[in-house]
Amino acid sequence: MPVVPISLLDRSRTRAGESAQESLRATVDRAERAEALGYHRFWVAEHHGVPGIASAAPTVLMAAVAAATTRIRVGSGGVMLPNHQPLVVAEQARTLAALFPGRIDLGIGRSLGFTSGVRKSLRVTEYSVAEFDADLEDLLAHLRGTGPVRAVPEVDEQVPVHLLATGSGLAVAARYGLPVVLGGPALYTGSDALAAYQRDYRPSPLWPEPRLTISLEVLVAGTAERARELLLPEAVALAETRRTGVFAPLRPVRPADLDDLDARVRSAVERQLRLAITGTAGQVHAELTDLVRRTGAHEVLATTSTYDRDALAAADAALAALDVHRPTASEDTGAD
16 A cells, blocks of 8 residues: 655744744744654745734745755645735746756645735735636636736746635645545545536546545654643644634643633633644554545645644654545545
């Protein structure tokens, strides 16, 4: 059975008492370690006006990561198309491809800004599926050299596009012959949509067959309790964000601290933890293998972050050491 590549997505999460500069530098450092550990890709994110996240300009950060590494593929998870003109995105991607040939990925999403103020500042307060469809078509045409104007610089390769799929995104990806990155509850409840993606997929020059990357938090530690404890800072931050609308920097959180949270936040923390795969190496290997089998995934994109950077580095090393296998064509690879 083929080994499933494992990749990392780093959101440049800031820590309490830490500057944004330190967070961005830590992202580049993590990418260097990821390459040494044998990870397949290293992706960065796009978040505007979010106090707890320093990554607002993914293509700029991609350039820094690519310059600090030599082999690992570097990409975006993702560039949010509502915020950019398709020609500009294509030219940024082509510039990166010219500087770092054969190593650049373009993950594309359609999320709007985090708050109404951010959306107003970005001058996009609404963005329909039809608008995304049209912008995606323009972007692909520019990358393929078939747009109404020539995207520069000229490059010999076509930068691969991966679609961050939410809601109708799977259907859009099938129509354009694009690989998808799927995360959240849809990993466990989206079997019908995944089956439709496989069934309706239209082959494209770069992607003759459908391809699925599953994206979730994955953390390996010495014990299941320690792994859960390490994920608490991110889980608590996300839960409090939904309550307050403020995405705060990561801070230390102990299991006992959950007693100080109100019931709604505690419930949200538990939901977040249930969506993650955590535990010892053996436990994580078993759960990842099962999820890959159920979804038919071709790749795993781990989005893990925690307050303790040394613990995160150890967890990255432990995850990289796992060999997760994908069933062969003769076995059951479809979503249940």
